[in-house]
Amino acid sequence: MPPVIHADLCKKCCRCAEACQSDVFYGSIPGTVPAVTYPDECWHCNACVMECPAGAVELRIPMNLEPMYQERR
Amino acid sequence: MTLNTVHHESDLLVIGGGIAGLMTAIRAAELGLKVIVADKSNVRYSGAGATGNDHFQCYIPEYHGDDFNAWIEEFQTGQQATIRDIKFIRTWLSRSFEIVKLWDAWGIPMKYDGRWEFAGHGMPGDMLNHLHYAGKHQKRILENEARRRGAVIINRVMCVDLLKEGERVCGAVGISTRDDAVHVFRAGGVALGTGSAIRLYPGCTPSCLFNARLCPNCVGDGRAMAFRAGADMASLEIPVFRCGPVYFARAGKATWGGVLRDPQGTPVGPFVTRPDNRYGDPVVDVYQDIFMDYRDSARGPVYMDCTGLDREGVEYMTHWLENEGNCGILDFFKKEGLDIGSTPVEFRSYDRELSPRGGILYDENARTSLKGLYAAGDEFFGGISCAAVFGWVAGESAAQDIKALGNRPEASEPESLTLELLRAIRGRERDTRHATWQEANCAIQQIMGDYAGIPRSENMLKAGADNLERIARRARATLAAGNPHELARCAEVLNLLEVGALILHAARERRETRAKHIRKDFPFTNPHLNKLLVLRRENGETQVEWRAVRKR
Numbered sequence: 001m002p003p004v005i006h007a008d009l010c011k012k013c014c015r016c017a018e019a020c021q022s023d024v025f026y027g028s029i030p031g032t033v034p035a036v037t038y039p040d041e042c043w044h045c046n047a048c049v050m051e052c053p054a055g056a057v058e059l060r061i062p063m064n065l066e067p068m069y070q071e072r073r
Numbered sequence: 074m075t076l077n078t079v080h081h082e083s084d085l086l087v088i089g090g091g092i093a094g095l096m097t098a099i100r101a102a103e104l105g106l107k108v109i110v111a112d113k114s115n116v117r118y119s120g121a122g123a124t125g126n127d128h129f130q131c132y133i134p135e136y137h138g139d140d141f142n143a144w145i146e147e148f149q150t151g152q153q154a155t156i157r158d159i160k161f162i163r164t165w166l167s168r169s170f171e172i173v174k175l176w177d178a179w180g181i182p183m184k185y186d187g188r189w190e191f192a193g194h195g196m197p198g199d200m201l202n203h204l205h206y207a208g209k210h211q212k213r214i215l216e217n218e219a220r221r222r223g224a225v226i227i228n229r230v231m232c233v234d235l236l237k238e239g240e241r242v243c244g245a246v247g248i249s250t251r252d253d254a255v256h257v258f259r260a261g262g263v264a265l266g267t268g269s270a271i272r273l274y275p276g277c278t279p280s281c282l283f284n285a286r287l288c289p290n291c292v293g294d295g296r297a298m299a300f301r302a303g304a305d306m307a308s309l310e311i312p313v314f315r316c317g318p319v320y321f322a323r324a325g326k327a328t329w330g331g332v333l334r335d336p337q338g339t340p341v342g343p344f345v346t347r348p349d350n351r352y353g354d355p356v357v358d359v360y361q362d363i364f365m366d367y368r369d370s371a372r373g374p375v376y377m378d379c380t381g382l383d384r385e386g387v388e389y390m391t392h393w394l395e396n397e398g399n400c401g402i403l404d405f406f407k408k409e410g411l412d413i414g415s416t417p418v419e420f421r422s423y424d425r426e427l428s429p430r431g432g433i434l435y436d437e438n439a440r441t442s443l444k445g446l447y448a449a450g451d452e453f454f455g456g457i458s459c460a461a462v463f464g465w466v467a468g469e470s471a472a473q474d475i476k477a478l479g480n481r482p483e484a485s486e487p488e489s490l491t492l493e494l495l496r497a498i499r500g501r502e503r504d505t506r507h508a509t510w511q512e513a514n515c516a517i518q519q520i521m522g523d524y525a526g527i528p529r530s531e532n533m534l535k536a537g538a539d540n541l542e543r544i545a546r547r548a549r550a551t552l553a554a555g556n557p558h559e560l561a562r563c564a565e566v567l568n569l570l571e572v573g574a575l576i577l578h579a580a581r582e583r584r585e586t587r588a589k590h591i592r593k594d595f596p597f598t599n600p601h602l603n604k605l606l607v608l609r610r611e612n613g614e615t616q617v618e619w620r621a622v623r624k625r
Contacts, residue, residue, distance in 0.1 A: 021119045022289070023229070026558045041283050042283060043285070043288065043289050043290075044401035045123045045398055047117075059404065064278050064280060067406075067418060068318075068319045070416070070417040
């Protein structure tokens with residue numbers, strides 16, 4: 001679901017907003033910390049993370065999308 | 074609401090800047106055409122190849138041997154046996170190595186450790202034909218190659234209808250996804266590379282429309298446009314589904330090097346008993362219902378278990394998962410403090426998330442049935458390499474045809490019923506009297522999943538077609554968009570409705586069971602129907618044609 005932007009690291013370049021194929025950051029204005037306007041439209045493709053020059057973006061996988069796994073046998 | 078109009082002129086308009094679209098743009102531009110690429114996202118990360126892929130199906134003589142004919146014979150009889158004409162298959166695979174070498178030269182690493190590395194998508198003992206390549210930065214590289222040759226890229230514009238002069242396609246109209254503007258493109262021809270129709274069927278987490286195995290922004294835009302313009306469509310009635318991690322939907326099973334095991338650790342298939350990155354576990358390629366069967370017989374769930382891969386093997390697998398854009402799941406396990414090499418990951422079939430086997434019918438020259446219209450990419454099987462090869466071929470065909478055109482006719486006023494409808498949608502108040510695109514999209518998914526899923530029957534398909542038509546009327550009358558982004562989503566919904574109706578129509582016509590088109594009322598495969606089912610719109614009616622496929 002949502003990209004998480006760490007405002008303390010963000011350079012406000014909005015490269016993440018330009019990269020996003022879903023335009024999750026719709027309405028973001030360069031020079032400000034990007035807005036995560038449509039978190040429900042995130043595909044978790046990682047483009048925003050790849051594009052950020054400051055390591056300020058990470059993806060949080062919401063609970064209902066969490067992969068399931070088996071505890072070690 | 075007033076929408077400003079922006080006009081564009083080019084020799085070739087490419088709609089969709091995915092792998093296919095960018096390859097078309099690169100080739101057409103280097104052959105001298107003035108090319109515009111219109112993409113509703115950003116070509117740098119748009120489409121199914123957004124942040125990477127790792128398998129490229131191809132024939133490489135120094136690996137497979139020099140006898141292409143013998144190789145293709147085996148290809149045709151193996152698991153890859155297809156519904157496509159032999160001329161198409163031959164063009165695809167005979168030109169695949171040419172593209173591999175080009176991509177390598179452009180900076181997409183096609184070799185691993187200095188060698189051609191074939192792995193995945195094969196049975197032990199079978200010929201392997203999927204080249205492992207490092208596609209993480211492929212879109213940026215292809216974008217740069219297109220720009221270097223002079224192609225103009227217009228991001229955040231979604232084309233909604235093709236324009237025609239007589240029988241010839243000569244452009245498109247679109248809307249900006251970021252501001253209230255209409256874009257009119259005039260061109261000598263149009264190439265469509267808009268991908269599959271992903272948000273048509275419910276995913277494994279229906280509350281999350283964008284949690285899809287493949288790119289959720291590919292929703293059949295090109296198919297809807299092409300069909301409305303009168304192009305032939307084929308094989309829409311044959312559904313395909315795949316498997317992957319439970320809840321976090323993601324394609325790419327073949328990159329996992331583990332063994333599919335039951336909760337007690339027993340392999341569920343007969344082909345591999347120890348993890349092997351060369352093959353992964355191919356049991357689901359031949360037994361797609363295995364996850365459901367295990368669940369329903371109290372033997373599930375089924376896990377992708379990489380335990381037994383050595384450290385080097387885990388690193389090898391992780392390298393390819395990263396290159397295929399699967400970083401989300403890798404990061405999840407990392408943050409959980411879990412080693413993906415020793416944590417069995419639960420897998421399932423995405424058995425409700427169907428996508429049609431076919432789409433816009435194009436030939437071995439990437440030409441469609443309409444003059445001036447080309448198509449490539451996820452219209453049929455073949456993945457990245459099919460997209461890349463036929464994108465390239467589309468560029469060549471377009472260059473040949475468009476250079477031969479004389480003076481183009483004077484452009485008339487663009488006509489687009491879709492655009493008129495979108496103007497009305499944008500003009501409505503975004504309040505609770507009106508519908509959102511999300512509610513329409515969910516309604517479509519419910520109907521497609523319940524009435525055109527697996528299995529099927531005439532009664533259910535007929536009811537589904539009627540239900541979908543009612544939803545379509547409701548959507549046209551009540552959708553509202555609060556901004557240009559929402560307007561583009563509404564346009565996507567209109568396209569999903571168009572493609573959904575086509576699938577229902579085609580599924581009713583194929584009165585037999587074939588692959589996963591399972592008809593309970595026709596539970597047999599009819600050898601006389603081993604043909605392409607082609608649909609086209611003529612004078613407002615959907616026409617049906619059965620067409621033979623030459624396989625030898």
